[in-house]
Amino acid sequence: MTKPTPYRSYRRSERKSETPLFVAFIAIVFVVGFIFGIDKVSGGMVRGYARAGGGALSAAVSGAVSTVTGNGILSTRRALQEENTQLRDAMAMRDEEAARFKALEDENDALRAMARLAIDASGITAPVLSSFDSSPYGTFTIGTGKSSGIDEGSIVLTPGGFVLGSVTSVSARTATVEAFFAPGKKINMDVGDVAFEAEGRGGGNARGEVARDAAVKTGDTVIIPAFAHRPAGIVGEVRSASSSAFTTLYIRLPLNLDTLRYVYVLPLQ
Numbered sequence: 001m002t003k004p005t006p007y008r009s010y011r012r013s014e015r016k017s018e019t020p021l022f023v024a025f026i027a028i029v030f031v032v033g034f035i036f037g038i039d040k041v042s043g044g045m046v047r048g049y050a051r052a053g054g055g056a057l058s059a060a061v062s063g064a065v066s067t068v069t070g071n072g073i074l075s076t077r078r079a080l081q082e083e084n085t086q087l088r089d090a091m092a093m094r095d096e097e098a099a100r101f102k103a104l105e106d107e108n109d110a111l112r113a114m115a116r117l118a119i120d121a122s123g124i125t126a127p128v129l130s131s132f133d134s135s136p137y138g139t140f141t142i143g144t145g146k147s148s149g150i151d152e153g154s155i156v157l158t159p160g161g162f163v164l165g166s167v168t169s170v171s172a173r174t175a176t177v178e179a180f181f182a183p184g185k186k187i188n189m190d191v192g193d194v195a196f197e198a199e200g201r202g203g204g205n206a207r208g209e210v211a212r213d214a215a216v217k218t219g220d221t222v223i224i225p226a227f228a229h230r231p232a233g234i235v236g237e238v239r240s241a242s243s244s245a246f247t248t249l250y251i252r253l254p255l256n257l258d259t260l261r262y263v264y265v266l267p268l269q
Helices: 006-043 047-073 073-120
Strands: 124-127 139-142 156-157 161-169 175-179 186-191 194-202 205-211 221-222 230-240 246-252 262-266
Touching: 124 161, 161 230, 186 230, 194 246
Parallel strands: none
Antiparallel strands: 124 262, 139 175, 156 161, 156 262, 161 175, 186 194, 186 221, 194 205, 205 246, 221 230, 230 246
């Protein structure tokens, strides 16, 4: 049987383990006191050397980080990111230039069309100031008015010469135009030698009915007799039910009104 270790042997073991720690503590206190003593006698030289050493260490660490960043993987990744940013900027500039060129091209085409209209009828080219979407009543604003000889009732044409509407109110430099195909608006029209009444549906569209046996087909031009038989649209679709004595015509303007930038206004004679 193993005999239990006497209590005194434990105490001796504890004292032996505590002695080196105590000696080390005393040594540290002595060294620190010695350093502070020298620093005080030397007028702070020790602290100056410590600061200089710390600065040198900081500079060395900073240099090492810069070396890794400048020459390593981080540098390659950063260079790729900068290159991607430059490519995106270049693509955005290219797209902007292409859009600007397309806008100028469309504007030139519209103005050339206006010039052709001016050969046949004296009028005024006016910019469109508001879109059709901004009004639920089929009206829009143009940038010309009484100062240019525009009055209520003046006829407004598209760049292609199609009748678009008439001026309903006018100020010195602007005018409001109501489209002939405004929702619910009724207007007398002809297609070929067939007369009929059409009802506007908005967005450059209208609908009318003709006799079932009328010789009308898709693509036929629809005119307004009251305005010098000028064209007002084309037949976009023809529908006829076997049980009906009438054929329904779906009429539309042959242009996108959302992109309309200029119109041609015919002053009242």
